Amino acid sequence: MGRAINKYVIHNLLTLVLLLLLLVPVLMVLVQWLLNAGKINAISFLDRGALLLIVNSLLLSATVALLATLIGTACGFFLYKTHLKGRRLYLLLLIVPILISPYIFAVAWKDLLFLLFGSTASAFSTAGVIAVHTLIYFPLALLITGNALTNISSSLEEAGLMVTSFRKMIFKIVLPLIRPAFMSSFLLILVFSLGDFSVPAFFGIKTFTVEIFTQFSAFYNYDAAITKSLLLVGVCLILLLSEARYLSGAAFFSISTRGSNSKIYEMSGIGYVHHTSFAILIILSMLMPVFILLYQSLSGREIVIDSAWKLLKPAVFQSIKLAFWGALLISIIGLYAGYWQERLKSPFTNVLLLILFILPSTILGIAFIRFYNQPETGFIYSSLFIVLLGYIGKYGFIASRITGNGIRQIPVSLEEAAEVSGVRPVNKFIKILLPLLSPSLFVSFVLTFVLCLGELGTTIMVYPPGTELMPVKIFTISANAPQALTSSMALISLLITFFFIILFFMAGRVMFKKNSDE
Amino acid sequence: MKTYCLVILTFFSIITSCKPTAEEVVVYNSVDQVFSEPVLKDFERETGVKVKAVYDTEETKSTGVMNRLIAEKDNAQCDVFWSGDPLRNNILISRGITAPYQSEETALIPAYFKDKENQWIGFSARARVLIYNKRLIQKDDLPKSLLDLIKPAYKGKFTIANPLFGTTTFQIASLFAILGDSRAREWMQDIKANGVIIATSNGDVKKRVMQGEIAFGLTDTDDAFEAEKESDDVAYIFLDQQNSGMGTLIMPNALSLIKNSPNSENGKKLIDYLLSKETEAKLAVSSAQMPLIRGTPLPTNVPSLDAIKPMKIDYNETSKVLEEIQPWLKQWAEQ
Numbered sequence: 001m002g003r004a005i006n007k008y009v010i011h012n013l014l015t016l017v018l019l020l021l022l023l024v025p026v027l028m029v030l031v032q033w034l035l036n037a038g039k040i041n042a043i044s045f046l047d048r049g050a051l052l053l054i055v056n057s058l059l060l061s062a063t064v065a066l067l068a069t070l071i072g073t074a075c076g077f078f079l080y081k082t083h084l085k086g087r088r089l090y091l092l093l094l095i096v097p098i099l100i101s102p103y104i105f106a107v108a109w110k111d112l113l114f115l116l117f118g119s120t121a122s123a124f125s126t127a128g129v130i131a132v133h134t135l136i137y138f139p140l141a142l143l144i145t146g147n148a149l150t151n152i153s154s155s156l157e158e159a160g161l162m163v164t165s166f167r168k169m170i171f172k173i174v175l176p177l178i179r180p181a182f183m184s185s186f187l188l189i190l191v192f193s194l195g196d197f198s199v200p201a202f203f204g205i206k207t208f209t210v211e212i213f214t215q216f217s218a219f220y221n222y223d224a225a226i227t228k229s230l231l232l233v234g235v236c237l238i239l240l241l242s243e244a245r246y247l248s249g250a251a252f253f254s255i256s257t258r259g260s261n262s263k264i265y266e267m268s269g270i271g272y273v274h275h276t277s278f279a280i281l282i283i284l285s286m287l288m289p290v291f292i293l294l295y296q297s298l299s300g301r302e303i304v305i306d307s308a309w310k311l312l313k314p315a316v317f318q319s320i321k322l323a324f325w326g327a328l329l330i331s332i333i334g335l336y337a338g339y340w341q342e343r344l345k346s347p348f349t350n351v352l353l354l355i356l357f358i359l360p361s362t363i364l365g366i367a368f369i370r371f372y373n374q375p376e377t378g379f380i381y382s383s384l385f386i387v388l389l390g391y392i393g394k395y396g397f398i399a400s401r402i403t404g405n406g407i408r409q410i411p412v413s414l415e416e417a418a419e420v421s422g423v424r425p426v427n428k429f430i431k432i433l434l435p436l437l438s439p440s441l442f443v444s445f446v447l448t449f450v451l452c453l454g455e456l457g458t459t460i461m462v463y464p465p466g467t468e469l470m471p472v473k474i475f476t477i478s479a480n481a482p483q484a485l486t487s488s489m490a491l492i493s494l495l496i497t498f499f500f501i502i503l504f505f506m507a508g509r510v511m512f513k514k515n516s517d518e
Numbered sequence: 519m520k521t522y523c524l525v526i527l528t529f530f531s532i533i534t535s536c537k538p539t540a541e542e543v544v545v546y547n548s549v550d551q552v553f554s555e556p557v558l559k560d561f562e563r564e565t566g567v568k569v570k571a572v573y574d575t576e577e578t579k580s581t582g583v584m585n586r587l588i589a590e591k592d593n594a595q596c597d598v599f600w601s602g603d604p605l606r607n608n609i610l611i612s613r614g615i616t617a618p619y620q621s622e623e624t625a626l627i628p629a630y631f632k633d634k635e636n637q638w639i640g641f642s643a644r645a646r647v648l649i650y651n652k653r654l655i656q657k658d659d660l661p662k663s664l665l666d667l668i669k670p671a672y673k674g675k676f677t678i679a680n681p682l683f684g685t686t687t688f689q690i691a692s693l694f695a696i697l698g699d700s701r702a703r704e705w706m707q708d709i710k711a712n713g714v715i716i717a718t719s720n721g722d723v724k725k726r727v728m729q730g731e732i733a734f735g736l737t738d739t740d741d742a743f744e745a746e747k748e749s750d751d752v753a754y755i756f757l758d759q760q761n762s763g764m765g766t767l768i769m770p771n772a773l774s775l776i777k778n779s780p781n782s783e784n785g786k787k788l789i790d791y792l793l794s795k796e797t798e799a800k801l802a803v804s805s806a807q808m809p810l811i812r813g814t815p816l817p818t819n820v821p822s823l824d825a826i827k828p829m830k831i832d833y834n835e836t837s838k839v840l841e842e843i844q845p846w847l848k849q850w851a852e853q
Contacts, residue, residue, distance in 0.1 A: 111729075114729060114731055120731060201718060202718050204716060204718075206852055214682060214848065216585060217584070217585075217683065218682040218683055218687075218844065218848070219844060220584060220585070220588060220609060222588075300748065301747075301748065362585070365585070366585060366589050369585075369586060369589040369590060370589055373589070373590050373592075373593045373595065374593060375593070378593075381595070382595070460574070460582040461582055461585065461586065463572070464570075465544045465545075465546075465570035465571060465572045465595070465596070466542075466544075466568070466569070466570030466571060472573070473551075473573075476550075476551040476573040476574060477551050477552055478721075481550075481552050482744065482747070482748050483725065483728075483748065
């Protein structure tokens with residue numbers, strides 16, 4: 001009995017550590033809020049206006065999620081399921097919007113509208129927010145649905161094509177098969193759009209997240225902000241948990257050798273239509289914002305790229321170092337959470353990461369400050385470990401789902417065969433699961449590295465005094481610096497991130513080519 | 519095994535890289551980093567006390583530092599809070615986060631620019647100004663007073679930052695303090711009816727005017743100063759300078775010592791350093807801030823405080839007015 005308990009504790013050790021380090025701080029804020037709820041009459045913060053606002057925000061974000069998912073799915077089909085010329089380049093260029101901060105993207109688009117038409121009125125509307133969010137988030141849909149498309153067995157499509165037309169086969173076979181990925185993409189983008197305050201605030205559109213931010217930053221009213229955040233978290237949780245079967249079943253950025261079995265279609269004679277469509281999309285989502293940043297960088301009274309680099313340099317190396325460790329830790333935690341979810345059918349760690357993922361950054365920051373700013377835990381609070389904890393809280397769920405879905409695609413029979421042959425569980429994990437999972441782990445590492453490199457919301461709340469980090473420095477310097485300097489810094493940050501993506505892309509090709517050769 | 523040890527050692531090296539040193543001071547700063555960082559570096563170089571700063575900016579609502587200071591109340595990590603205006607310091611005072619501080623240097627600052635109990639001490643001030651694009655409007659055609667903004671001639675031609683945040687909050691609160699509640703509300707409704715465009719921040723006001731997107735807007739002297747450096751099309755004026763005018767709002771930087779701070783002695787050293795003619799002179803050069811200490815040398819393009827008619831307000835009273843009107847301002851901004 002005692003041995004069984006010990007084994008259980010050892011197996012759940014990381015979950016317990018995560019619970020203690022990440023969820024307990026949040027729960028403490030919740031407990032304080034509950035103890036205070038009577039005094040502050042929390043319900044008064046949730047009046048008709050607040051409920052109406054969350055409905056409107058949900059509608060706005062749902063529109064974004066639907067548009068982004070439709071565009072992403074269409075792109076995914078042509079880039080993953082056809083022999084379209086230049087598809088690798090298109091893919092690389094189309095993921096750039098994920099690397100640009102939503103705020104910089106919104107400012108760039110507003111400036112561009114002014115440059116082109118002399119008026120920006122059209123941007124300051126709900127449509128402006130929808131357009132910017134859609135352009136930023138559709139690459140996520142492209143990656144999610146694209147990978148799902150590659151995992152469809154060619155035999156299913158070929159069987160369909162023998163009895164019906166191509167169009168009917170797409171609607172009756174392909175789309176139903178990628179439905180989980182479609183839902184996964186829709187919900188993920190919905191949560192991202194709902195959680196972003198920078199774009200709606202810039203365009204003067206009131207959303208629920210802007211309201212939470214206002215309560216924090218204008219009124220310093222924690223009780224109102226936390227009450228409203230809890231409502232937001234509740235709504236997101238209901239949405240995500242109600243669709244849990246889709247989320248857990250979706251391909252979600254996974255890379256699978258099964259992809260080689262996917263049917264690839266030849267392009268008919270109308271390829272130029274697709275090339276034109278991709279060119280327009282790349283111009284809108286990538287070239288235009290990059291062009292305006294470049295234009296502004298060079299349009300000052302003097303070229304300031306050198307000054308921008310000097311300002312950013314100390315922060316760049318620190319940020320890369322931290323993003324590296326963050327991505328490594330997150331990938332390990334993602335592997336652990338994904339394994340428990342998929343193989344041991346224990347979703348607790350995954351749900352823990354999901355809750356942290358949908359929590360507004362400011363709440364996570366406040367929770368960490370209140371919990372870790374104690375004499376006993378001061379060594380964590382005053383170190384960069386607090387920033388790493390913020391990264392894990394923000395992106396652990398994404399890593400968990402990437403790796404989890406990678407695990408789903410590995411036949412259990414391989415592990416069972418090893419077990420029957422008397423292979424020890426540790427060896428089974430190291431010799432069988434890890435090599436097969438390496439592509440998923442690699443994607444998890446790369447994606448979380450990029451996300452950590454740009455994380456601002458929680459980092460600005462908790463970074464230790466005296467530390468210089470790239471997103472924080474760009475954010476604080478840009479307030480009163482000349483436009484050319486601000487744009488140069490944003491451009492440098494973008495180039496650094498893009499450099500690492502290309503580096504990882506090349507490393508991935510070498511690593512996985514070598515694996516497949518073996 | 520060696521590899522694992524190396525990984526663990528490297529990992530912990532990033533944690534220990536932030537261990538406190540004996541001679542240090544922690545400053546939380548909501549003044550724009552481009553202006554404040556060089557001054558803090560000079561302090562570090564001249565005194566040998568390491569400055570650990572957390573930067574934020576009022577342009578971006580000071581969310582980071584203010585929420586940190588409030589959340590850290592029971593176990594202060596910060597020694598000095600350097601704010602761009604006294605409103606934020608007053609919020610901290612009301613929450614019991616600051617400590618009084620008096621020294622020879624604080625005595626140099628005129629009483630008007632200090633809290634009565636020295637919970638905040640002002641230095642180098644900015645003013646609210648009207649920034650305009652010379653291609654879109656002539657100087658003679660500009661309003662002379664804030665109260666002129668309701669005139670039909672200016673319909674849809676001007677912008678102000680969101681009055682819930684930054685120094686615009688301060689300006690609106692001071693207007694309520696001067697005009698009284700009902701007259702100020704009426705003015706606010708009138709400028710709304712006159713098509714005021716609400717920008718996200720003072721920086722956004724500056725940018726829109728510089729780009730020629732809008733004729734003029736209200737912002738701070740440091741923004742106007744930067745705009746003049748960036749573009750020949752931009753200039754600025756002080757409003758309400760007539761004999762009968764209500765004057766322009768003067769906003770000193772404000773320093774507060776944090777209660778129970780870990781390095782309070784170094785915090786005091788830093789405050790004394792900042793409250794000097796040398797620092798005021800540096801800020802005058804870098805960001806056109808007007809010195810409060812008499813006899814501080816001024817560049818020719820920076821006006822002296824003596825040359826401006828100031829709005830006569832009590833900073834602490836204005837902070838209280840702000841707290842009262844904030845819910846109404848939120849409604850106004852969201853209308």
